[in-house]
Amino acid sequence: MAMNGDIDFEAWRHPIVWCVFLGGIAAGSFALSALATLLGSDEDGRATRLADYIAFPLVVIGGVLSSLDSPLRGRPQATLPVSTRFLAMGAFSLQSLIVVLVEDGWVPIPGWPTGAGRLRRSGPGKFFAAAGGCVALWFGAQTGVMRLPAWLSANWLGAVFLASAASTGGSAVVLLDCWRKPDATNRATERVARAIDCAIVLELALLTALALSLRGLAGLALQRWPGMLLPLFVVPIGLVLPLVLRHWRGARGAVDSALLVLLGGFVLPATVAGIPGSLPFK
């Protein structure tokens, strides 16, 4: 209990920040995978497979963290909205993971077509991609709607977290690709990087809209720790610098750029969760 009458926010901080961060990566990578399946070409198959490998494990970890965050693990967690979201996202990402495991020959199922992208590009595969993509976009926005005091009326917050989810999810795909094949010049991840650029630009615009919508509260929050991390770290280091690196160093800057985006993507929810506790009123 804080002595100045503020609510004790400590209980919210660490698990929920990791939950939002990892959930955002899962949502972003899955959404990009779904969009690449629907809009892209066969050459995007590698990027979509990587995204499908990422999404489900992170959803599971995020879901476990969201449950750990609640002090009463014996109570009906399934009734919590956050758990409902994780269950929906988990179902679609599990389906995608199974598809990619079958396609890659890890899970041989007699009679099922194998070969990269065949299941995914089929009619049912595209239907699941469309439905799963919608769920992922919803999930990405909802992870950001943390019902913390001072953020209850921040209508832009969900949109900001959705853009952040897209950029961090894409960055995770790029990083995984570079880690698996450091020398490969894969144009599929190059296109993912382009999608990341679009998400970063969108996030910058949405952060500006969020700050403007908060009016006096923004001035109060951004002058204090940890709110000052938004203008001093998230925007310049987590968003602008990756854009500059990508366009300055091209493919060579992709890894550094992705790392910075992920770092910024972690600091964003940590800052958002920390701001209400730093404000001088209840």
Place this chain on the structure above:
Amino acid sequence: MTFDATEPRPNDLLPVHPTFDSPLSEVSNEVAMGNRRFRRFAPRWAEGGAMAFVEAKAPRSAQSRGFFTDTTVCIGCKACEVACHQWNALPARNGGHVALTGLSYDNTAALSDVDWRHVKFIEKFSPDRAQAQWLMMSDVCKHCVDAPCLEVCPTGAIVRTEFDTVYIQEPVCNGCRDCIAACPFGVIHVSAEKHIAQKCTFCYDRLKNGLVPACAQACPTASIQFGPVDELRERARQRVEQLHKRGETGAYLYGADEKILGGLNAFYLLVDPPETYGLPAEVVPRVPSRAVWPSSLKSIAASLAVALGAFLAFGHRRRAVAQAEVPAVRGPADDRPDRA
């Protein structure tokens, strides 16, 4: 200081022992309306017999009960805090060793899971600090008419009672803390021991037995007045008029009208701006559901923007591949798709 909770008062009918059974069933039998969201998501065990729930906004009934706290007559004796602790069997922290806060004579500091009443000591000085004034106010759950905590509770643990008060059913609470975030007054806290949300019950067990809430009964100056809300409002207006006639022109009522969350069943007579007392004023508290549609529309717009970005990144490539495949059919082409 001791408080005899069983001391008969004019409107007391029957004293009750504090170790009463859970009022869950009593709430359920008396409250009429249902909470649709709870019914949709809550497990069977939580529905518990004839339990019923009410909506966040309940119409004022003849039974609406409330507190009118006249801060001008509060002397900071903390009898209300003691009575609340005693009646509700709220434990002391740190074995009763209280750390001094440095906040005047206020070492309770704030409402908490074990302090459902808090007497604020606000020191007010003139600019040259030659004049000093103490403002005292006994803070408590406001039992709002449009209660945000009740609205956001995902399990239906928070209900409105037949007295128009807001009550947390402990067995149903899952400790999600949504209500803590939703409350604009910082009233609700999670118990460190029970791990569930805790706040003033408006002495529901006492009301059920026709007793005055413990804090109001213990108040020696009638700063905390209890009764039907309409009656209290009228009484409060007369008190404000009286103070105005005496020259205290700054006196006003906070939460007596419907501007703040449809009205507060625990409202205050203040003589300084609400911020002085730690109450929200400039940003009028609103129920969280008001943000659902604007927030959803903005998220949908952002989703479309992300999809557009993906189209620019991936769709452009597909068109280029399609164009590159045309000459490949007609004859050998040295232009690989990736270069297009």
